[in-house]
Amino acid sequence: MLNRGLDKLELLRIVEAVANEKSIDKELVIGSMESAIQKAALTKFGSENEIQVEINRDTGEITIQKVLNIVENVEDPSREITLDAAKKIEKSDELKIGGKVFEELPQVDFGRIAAQSAKQVISSRVREAEKNRQYQDFIDKEGQILSGIIKRLEFGNVIVDLGKAEGVIKKDELIPREILKTGDRVKAYCYEVKKEIKGHQIFLSRAHPQFLARLFFQEVPEIYEGTIEIKSVARDPGSRAKICVHSQDSSIDPVGACVGMRGSRVQTIVNELHGEKIDIIKWTEDLPTLISESLSPAEILKVLIDQDNKRIDIILTEENLSKAIGRRGQNVRLASKLTNYEIDILTDKEDSERRQAEFKERTETLIKNLEVDETLGQLLVSEGFYSIEEIANSNEEDISKIDAIDTDTAKELIERSKETLVKEKEAISQKLKELGVEEELISLKGMTQGMLVILGQKNIKKLTDFADLSSDELIGGFDEIKGKKIRVDGYLEEFSLSRKEADDLIMAAREIAYK
Numbered sequence: 021m022l023n024r025g026l027d028k029l030e031l032l033r034i035v036e037a038v039a040n041e042k043s044i045d046k047e048l049v050i051g052s053m054e055s056a057i058q059k060a061a062l063t064k065f066g067s068e069n070e071i072q073v074e075i076n077r078d079t080g081e082i083t084i085q086k087v088l089n090i091v092e093n094v095e096d097p098s099r100e101i102t103l104d105a106a107k108k109i110e111k112s113d114e115l116k117i118g119g120k121v122f123e124e125l126p127q128v129d130f131g132r133i134a135a136q137s138a139k140q141v142i143s144s145r146v147r148e149a150e151k152n153r154q155y156q157d158f159i160d161k162e163g164q165i166l167s168g169i170i171k172r173l174e175f176g177n178v179i180v181d182l183g184k185a186e187g188v189i190k191k192d193e194l195i196p197r198e199i200l201k202t203g204d205r206v207k208a209y210c211y212e213v214k215k216e217i218k219g220h221q222i223f224l225s226r227a228h229p230q231f232l233a234r235l236f237f238q239e240v241p242e243i244y245e246g247t248i249e250i251k252s253v254a255r256d257p258g259s260r261a262k263i264c265v266h267s268q269d270s271s272i273d274p275v276g277a278c279v280g281m282r283g284s285r286v287q288t289i290v291n292e293l294h295g296e297k298i299d300i301i302k303w304t305e306d307l308p309t310l311i312s313e314s315l316s317p318a319e320i321l322k323v324l325i326d327q328d329n330k331r332i333d334i335i336l337t338e339e340n341l342s343k344a345i346g347r348r349g350q351n352v353r354l355a356s357k358l359t360n361y362e363i364d365i366l367t368d369k370e371d372s373e374r375r376q377a378e379f380k381e382r383t384e385t386l387i388k389n390l391e392v393d394e395t396l397g398q399l400l401v402s403e404g405f406y407s408i409e410e411i412a413n414s415n416e417e418d419i420s421k422i423d424a425i426d427t428d429t430a431k432e433l434i435e436r437s438k439e440t441l442v443k444e445k446e447a448i449s450q451k452l453k454e455l456g457v458e459e460e461l462i463s464l465k466g467m468t469q470g471m472l473v474i475l476g477q478k479n480i481k482k483l484t485d486f487a488d489l490s491s492d493e494l495i496g497g498f499d500e501i502k503g504k505k506i507r508v509d510g511y512l513e514e515f516s517l518s519r520k521e522a523d524d525l526i527m528a529a530r531e532i533a534y535k
Contacts, residue, residue: 032080050075057082065125068098072122085122092117155220158185158213165234166224170204180206185222193225195258198294207292209234227257232298235289236263240278248274251303254357258296260346262314262354266303275300301358307332311363314355318344321368329518331362335371382406389440390433399424400433412437448473457481460532466525471512478511487529491522 036046058073061084065071070087088101088109101109106121115121166187168180176191178200189208200206208224209231225231233253242248248267255261267274278300279286286298301313308323311332322335336344344365345352356363366374379401386397389408403422405411411419411433419430448469452462455476460483462472480486491497495517496510512522 032077050077057084061125066098068096070099071125082127084125084127086125088121088123090115090117090119090121155213155215158182158210158220158222161210161222162213163230163234164210165207165231165238166210166222167205167207170200170202170206172202173200178206180208180224182222185220187222187224189224189226193223193227195226195294195296197258198226226293227255229253229255229261232261232263232289232293235292236278239285239288240280242267242272242274242277247272248277252358252360254354255296256350256354258294260297260299260350260354261293262299262301262358264301264303264310264314264358275302299354307359311355311359311361314358315344315351315363318351320344322371325361329362329516330360330520331364331516331518332359333371334363334365335368336365338367338369341365341367386411390436392433396425408437408440412441445469452476455481458483461486461529464525464529464532466521466528468515471515474511474514480511483529483533487526487533489526491519491526494522494526495519 054073054075057075058071061071061073062069065086072085072087074083074085075081076083087099088106089099090103090106091100092102094100094102101121103115103117106115109123110121166180166182168182168187171179171181171186173179178189178194180187180189187208187210189206193208194200206226208226209228210222211225211228211230212223214221214223230253232255233250236250237243240248243250243265247269248265251264251266253261253263263278265274265278267277277285286300290296290298299316301310301316304310304313307325308320311323311334312320315334318336318340320334320336320340324333324335326332334344343351346354352363352365379398382401383394383397385408386392386400386405387394390397390411392400399422400411400419405414405419414434416427416430416434419425419433420427425433452469452472455473457472457476458481461467461475461481464483464486475481475486480489489511492508492510494510494512496513497508517525
């Protein structure tokens with residue numbers, strides 16, 4: 021296409037054909053050709069020159085021009101020219117110093133090497149444009165279900181032909197025990213489109229919770245129309261799932277709409293997920309009711325909610341324990357993901373024993389630190405004064421309201437509590453000094469002295485030591501060892517930090533340590 025003898029209109033036909041074949045803008049193809057011809061011209065006429073190439077969009081005429089800057093004194097003859105010399109090239113009164121003049125270069129055969137180089141430039145630009153076009157096509161498909169033909173299997177991963185591109189379903193994003201073969205048509209949720217140097221990658225999943233949500237979106241018209249809203253989804257892929265739905269219209273039963281006539285709608289989804297059992301739960305703002313529904317078929321006696329730490333204690337009878345927990349803890353685990361609360365399940369007997377143990381422990385703490393008798397200690401705890409801090413921060417009137425405690429006794433209890441806290445603070449400060457915990461970590465906002473002692477004992481003594489931890493190391497989590505999930509205790513697990521609180525502490529440390 022670079023030879024002089026090339027038909028000009030043929031050039032435009034080639035441009036049209038390439039643009040249509042690759043589904044890219046015709047202007048991009050012409051632009052890549054101009055760049056290719058420019059590269060070849062620089063090889064022919066000298067790379068020290070500034071050369072401009074233009075292809076006429078209507079006629080296919082190729083114009084190759086040398087660009088020269090008009091100056092008073094020429095220092096670089098390849099790029100500069102005097103005003104008098106410029107006027108010999110272009111007879112114009114508008115030419116002036118600081119402007120440019122364009123000297124047309126001859127149309128010549130660029131030769132095999134130059135032509136090959138130009139071809140590589142065109143191919144490279146077209147490939148790049150094609151990748152960008154595909155990326156733009158698929159970036160809008162994030163969060164949607166895509167359908168394609170399985171092209172091949174690679175190391176447990178599934179490569180899917182999506183028509184104009186390929187997607188990959190990683191091994192851990194497949195439904196367990198699902199058998200997929202080359203040539204099968206498969207649906208999957210597009211959770212990420214990543215742009216990389218070699219091109220874009222489309223990541224698909226059949227195990228993602230949103231795959232289930234989007235299947236309901238396709239099967240239930242009321243969800244598509246926005247009348248019914250999916251509040252949350254939790255899945256154990258291939259086994260069981262829970263989905264929480266809410267109707268904007270009080271006259272529509274959201275659960276019934278999702279189930280469909282004789283279960284037709286939900287059954288279509290179950291078939292797509294290879295028999296995955298789906299619990300559809302009606303959403304409510306009443307958290308205890310929502311938790312109870314999430315743990316169905318277990319019958320709940322009591323729900324104790326800790327909003328600050330996002331924890332819930334469920335109290336039930338012994339015969340309902342296994343129902344609530346489910347096989348291998350599946351039911352309670354899914355309910356926890358669905359509600360975004362950590363759930364602890366206790367029988368009524370365990371709850372009673374726990375409360376008795378807490379009562380005894382709190383009473384003994386008051387007896388030991390305030391030097392009161394057992395009766396007075398029990399009386400204080402039963403009236404809601406569970407700790408030394410609560411007594412120290414209260415006033416005489418509040419304590420003297422308790423029967424058998426007068427104003428003088430209340431005053432004495434508050435003073436003893438404050439003295440105890442001062443002694444404890446001094447003892448802990450001394451302990452931190454002995455452990456070598458640095459002041460920068462001690463002064464981190466949100467860190468208590470009890471936490472600092474534990475961290476110091478674990479050899480976490482600097483702010484940078486703490487900043488390098490993960491939230492799982494603080495509050496506990498699971499690690500996979502030889503294919504099995506093993507529970508790992510957190511350094512600060514006894515302080516009942518929520519994951520958000522742990523993350524906030526670590527991020528605050530990182531901002532100070534690595535600013």
